[in-house]
Amino acid sequence: MNFLRHQKCLASIVAVWVLLGLSGCAQTGYYWQSVSGHVKLMQAARPIDAWLADPQASPALKQRLQLAQAIRQFAVTALHLPDNASYQRYADLQRRHVVWNVVAAPEFSLTLKTWCFPVAGCVGYRGYFEQAAAEREAAALRAQGWEVSVYGVPAYSTLGWMNWLGGDPLLNTFIHFPDGELARMLFHELAHQVVYVADDTVFNESFATAVERLGGAAWLAQATPAARDAFAQHDARRQQFRALTRRTREQLENVYMQNEALAPVNTVQAAMKNKVMADFRQAYAALKTSWGGFAGYDPWVAGANNAALGAQAAYDDLVPAFEALFERQGRDWRRFYDAVIALARLPQAERLQQLSSPQVQTTL
Template identity: 65%
Template sequence: MPSLRISPRTAALFAGTLLLGLPGCTNLGYYWQSVSGHLQLINAARPVDDWLQDSETPEKLKTRLALSQKIRRFAVSELQLPDNASYQRYADLRRRAVVWNVSAAPEFSLTLHTWCFPVTGCVGYKGFFEEAEARAEAGRLGAGGLEVSIYGVPAYSTLGWMNWAGGDPLLNTFIGYPEGELARLIFHELAHQVVYAADDMDFNESFATAVERLGSTRWLTQHGSAAARKEYAQYNERRQQFRMLTLGLRRELSEIYKQNTASALDRRAQAAMKSVAMQTFHARYAELKASWDGYTGYDRWVASTNNASLASLAAYDEMVPGFEALFAREGSDWRRFYAAVKQLATLPKQERHTLLHTFMNNQSKETPDG
């Protein structure tokens, strides 16, 4: 099957509403890098069946692609996620990330700087297909006094807008993930096609994270080998331990930053308290890593920890317990759960956040200690 080709005129029609990580932009240079980068990705993708039938496709890749299709079918049949063109094509981009995101936050705040665009609304990051362009943007933000984080992203969602053109493809950036992690990513990105609330990154990412956690557990229980379940359990234990560590740091820094306005402390004193909190975090991470038998997967993130990276991580974490409680409240029925989340998305932002925290608190009260 030949590569899909899209004319410049067609590209212009959808460019402004393309991407969750790369929304349309009035800045012409950024606008066109978003369009051209995504078109290159689409044109590089071929149907999975083509790769499976190609004698030059490595057997290891064929095995992973076949597994991805089983996970994809499970997502539709068991998790009631959308049945469309997404993740039925594959592209080898010959690089380690599909995009590089830039996030930023003030020196004494965990509130992300936001960029606001049509359709996607306001988001706390800006994505680039070229790492050099992401670093240039980070330099500009840093020169303005913000703390900046740059991170490679293995996948992004077009929210279903591009299913007519082949959908979101499988990529070399994640196809080699362990089975449980591959399932998590596919479930997460498909969840973005179910519900998306403009201007609410925390809601959107926490919802998708809840779906990935619940879904991957069910996939491994029903289809995973003993080895795959063991591997996932180890990854997940480390992930949960690391999340608790970063949550502790976020809470500590939040208390320090509150004093910025409440007590009018001078900036030097506040910076000193922040420095101590960061040093303590690094020491606690070193202790935690010592128990992981040499696993170093979080080293790079920890080395560059700042307000921007902490605030970005929070978007994927803090509301997840509320969504998990809502899933339980809806009888662990996926259709009912999605309907309830869609209803939440229609409410004012603060109201939906309050309800999610209420679900979480009620669930905690109903769960006996131990």
């Protein structure tokens, strides 16, 4: 199970910049893998109708593609998400993930290392279409003293910038997700096409996660009882796990803040950090027992560190504020998007202050 399954494919976004001539000559190798990986993906995609008419395509795949079409239509009519070329085609990449992301953080901080690019600004991850390339980048960062996490990402987005070439396709890496999860993932990625702010990953991902959650609840309300029951079980575990990781982040932040004046190498601070992580893994073991042995988060927990926890924070921190804003807009999707777009035009500090304030008005 991919805990960060919604994170955008930065490698594909970089490919857009290169194709449009927006990048410089630096990091040529990284840009080249972005372009070649993106082109291969686009070449593999075919219209959904072509797959549905293909006698070689399995009935199971056809059923998932038809479901995806229905979800895509719901996104447009009920959630007022963009009606464009995205997710109107499908590609089988013959691998489990579309891209592998690399994130890094210092030994005593949850603040992620950032990479900066034209147009999209600075982000706290770097995406690769080949796992081996991601692992090489991770090894280089570890040699520099960073804590590093590498994880596969099944979702794919170019923020709508490639709709003129056919849009982002549905992929084998996520098409067989449970019904509720497939719907939420598509809503999340389409939300990025409504608003994207350079240099503010937390704002972008928290907004998309809020759309995913709110839109997912609306979709499930009209779904089958079986889909609702399956999602309820999955989501209950997810919320418990996120609560655990949120507490762990808060505890680590306290450790780092209280000891920030200490020398970079400090055995007391290291011991406190190790105690927090040990408690985290012990609490997770208890959760697994309560789940009847469900082990879907095992790989993430095994590699949990500052980098992994810091990356997860981008998807959680502002979600309650966006959900509150949705309520203040009368649960009207168009008004909600307009309010978020207005926030996006503000300087980052003012944007955060406005979003977090209970005094934000519906006329924002």
